[in-house]
Amino acid sequence: MIDVRRLRILREVAVAGTVTAAARALGYTPSAVSQQLAALERETGSELLRRRGRGIELTAEGRLLVAVAERVGAELEAAEAELAVRAARPGGVVRLLAFATALQTLVPRAAAALAASAPELTLEIDEADPDDALRLLVQERADVVVAHDYDLLERRRHARVHRRELLADELRVVGAADAKRGAPDAKRGAAGAKSGAPGALDLATLAERAWVLPDRGSACDRVVERACAAAGFAPRVVARSSDFAAIAALAEACGAVALVPRLSLERTAPTAAGAAAARPLATPVRRLVFAAVRDGAQRRPLEAAVLDALTDATAAPA
Template sequence: MLDLARLRALHAVHVHGSVGAAADALGYTPSAISQQVAKLERETGSALLERRGRGVVLTDAAVLLVDTAARVLSLVEEAEVALEEQRGRPSGRLTVAAFSTAARGLLPGVMAELSAAHPALDPRLIEEDPHATPRMVAQGTVDLAVVHDWDIAPMSVPEGVTRATIGRDVCDVLLPPDHPLSSHPVLRREDVASARWICQPPGTVCHDWLMRTLRAVGVEPNVVHLVGEYQTQVALVAAGLGIAMVPRLGRGAVPDSVVVRPLEPAPVRGVSVLWREGTSRRPAVTEAVRVLREHARAL
């Protein structure tokens, strides 16, 4: 008989593309995942992973098992949801994926409240890019995902995934105190179009927004520093190396060496939570969504 934990490990390798990423998603070490897959290979008498450069790829036999594992894990989830619904209280493991600023600015309070109010619940957080998490929810790797999108790049949700908006995250312009624009109480896009910008790397939603927005006023953006972490952007602004557009969620206290000014029209990203339709009746999911909404409103 095939072991469910080993099937889950192989399925995670397929979903996340590597043993290391699968380990992060399931909360294990990479060696533990490798051991589970090795045991499954002995059970089936088939090679399941092949080395390819520094990574691994699934064999044809592994692809067959992954398809089976997806169906089995779906049935197990149905049973778990029914049992938790019968008990009428949140319990078991609840894995939440969130983008970095939500993981810092929203989730700590949410996870703490869930843990304190529901001792039988085991909430766990994974920081993940919002582009990856809808697929993770759809495939059952995580139970919930907190995601964001912009008006210029609305997020598509996979079939079978439910989405609920929980808030809006406004972005402001951060400038050094001696910057010529720091005396303006409100900035327009034309004001900042020719500035030296600190921005996230190409391929991110924030970078795309900045490019499209400033090009719309007839200026090619002058991006001088490409930095993914917002806190590093704040440090660069404080050093007088440029200006940046930083969301309020998870931003924390801004040092005195940085000036914050609103931009009009205000750049706003929507914040939503995703979960699988099949888990909509699970008490842990409904309670987590409720707490997320409350904390998002408070922020």
């Protein structure tokens, strides 16, 4: 009989990429992880891992067992959910991770609603970017995650993750509508509007403008660079920031333009006029915001309550 605990260790190594990282996540020593993997190979009579550079790669047999481990984990999550429903446990702690904009908007609304409707539920909230949050979720170091995928980027999909789509958050142009600072002329702006929503801008009309971009190499930075490349130009960057409030403020103050998610404008627009001036793109660029739990946990009362509260928060007024 294959030891389920060893299957979990193998899956953790597959997720983390190295024995050392897996050991850190599990709270074991690297030697203990290596010993358990060696024992699993003896149990199965198969080589499961091979060294590749500084990391490891799974053999075909290793990939097979990781898939088994994912299915076993999902079944255990479902069993725990069913037991929780039958026991009608009054409450507990839910560890929630979310990206910064969600912590300023969706999460506070959901937390306020839960405080009123489920006071027995305790939220432990922390910030994490989507990749880290999903990794911690799979490693069972978080219970609910609020993350996002950009439609111009591929994000790694985890087999054990159940997603609930929350909203499509379009990027908006800030800084471009200020005529005193060289907004696109009426003819070019009208051309953009024909192919999109009222007031929409064709990204190509902003090719000559200065740009404020997110931190170099971040997901949002890569999305803006790709969108501009698709429009036929490389942005002339005059400033960068990791904070959308700073990006919007710099674009407004410096006569530059920037793309920021619509959701961020609820909290980050430097002035009411700046918020009103935000314009959609004729060819939309979106990030898809979703909540995630481990597959099977969506039926557990606590996680289900948080998912429902996050869903309701998308419809709440800003």
